[in-house]
Amino acid sequence: MKLRQIKEFIIEKLIFLSGILSILFVVLIFTFLLKEGFLFFKEISIKTFITGKYWYPISDPEQFGILPLILGSLIVTLGAIIVSVPLSIACAFYISEVAQGRIKDILKAGIEMLAAIPSVVLGFIGMTTLVPFLKNVFNLPTGLTALSGSIMLGLMAMPTIITISEDAINAVPKSYKEGALALGATRWQAMYRVIIHAALPGIIAASMLGIGRVIGETMAVMMITGNAAVIPTTFLQPVRTLTATIAAEMGETVHGSMHYYSLFAIGIILFVITFIINVTADMFLHRNKK
């Protein structure tokens, strides 16, 4: 009796502690990020930082404009959305509504495998296959472009989008589908007008979570987008993203320099963007639950 109570007590406290710890870590990381970034914003206003067109952190005079980087991230992400979202939704529908038996199992396993491939490996594969392919097809000076990044990142986002969309579609009561078919709807009409409609909040949340992953992704984009910090005008030119900038330059900066702090400032911007996306996705997911 006593012993059980003690055990309960310890377990309860341990769980509490781990909960608190994870929150603590987040707070610590965030404070650190803010502190380092803040030093930067004392010198340069957020506005010039975000709207500056030139990223020359080590030339003289140095210029810290991250507009090309933001647009680089944006164009790669936009491309990834175009590549992954429609395909993933179609795939989720195929798996939950059409595929049966073996094919379904194989597909699901395949998608899990895709999720398990480390992004470096995907970057590497992209570099040796996709990049030369795009170079030849579009007759470009280099295949290291926003498009290559978009395609690889789209692939990376697909497992998340597919799995969560599939859950959302499966959660749609079977009676909706029966109701639609009983009215003489074709399978496609039932899917398109009733099932998608009912699963939409979940599908949107799935897309946002998938894309959230894409925005934070670093390795693959660094390897295959060419890393040129210029304002992108097409998908077929090299771009540099926010994440790649941090990853590529952090090793080379002098600790405590403006350049060093500017990378943390980029981190803050990235944090804010991802945070907004996750919160929005969460809102959709919860609206779905209700």
Next chain:
Amino acid sequence: MDNAAFSITQMRVSYARKEVIKGVSVSIMPNTVTALIGPSGCGKSTFIRSLNRINDLIPSFRISGDIIYRQKDIYDKETDVVELRRRIGMVFQKPNPFPKSIYENIAYGLRIHGLNIKDTIDETVESSLKKAALWDEVKDNLKQNALTLSGGQQQRLCIARTLATQPEVILFDEPCSALDPISTAKIEELIHHLKQSYTIIIVTHNMQQAARVSEYAGFFLLGELIEFGKTQELFTAPKDKRTEDYITGRFG
């Protein structure tokens, strides 16, 4: 019978290995109400769900026999299942309106059949809701989400939705089992009106209901149609001992 709506001979249905309809033969007359009664699990739902081929959704479903609707075998390879389901409407046991507005629930059936003229849709929405005795309750809130309606209202909306697509037959699978007596009375009255223009088959556990609404009645037991005939005869002078036992409540 040549003028029958459905002529069914030796219908057999199984799910995986399990046979649940064991050779049912029956003819259903047009513009009549036919009630099907029988204990739980005897295959009533399976039977009527085979008539609009909605059971095709169940992978393990297998059917054999001749199921003829208006001189055509509905399980023929040539059958246009989508068209068949439009002609043979169905109202389910649990009300299943779509998670859309009241208006859209009815408009859906029209749109999928290619009708996009707003005035016609408006008119059909109104007339279907009137036929389903729901218009007065919802006419000011057509934009309201259908899921906020009461169970009885939802079921009448499902009936309205079915009426809007102008089927020839309406299959009801225990449409009142989730409803209170007042909603039930409304739906029974509705069925009474509908039989002038539709062929109606209704599954029900409620014997009084079967007696009230139907002209023909069938008694199912363990996948067999034990007895079929005029409702009045079946209830007052059943020919089979098992029917008699069931309707007098001697076994359940």
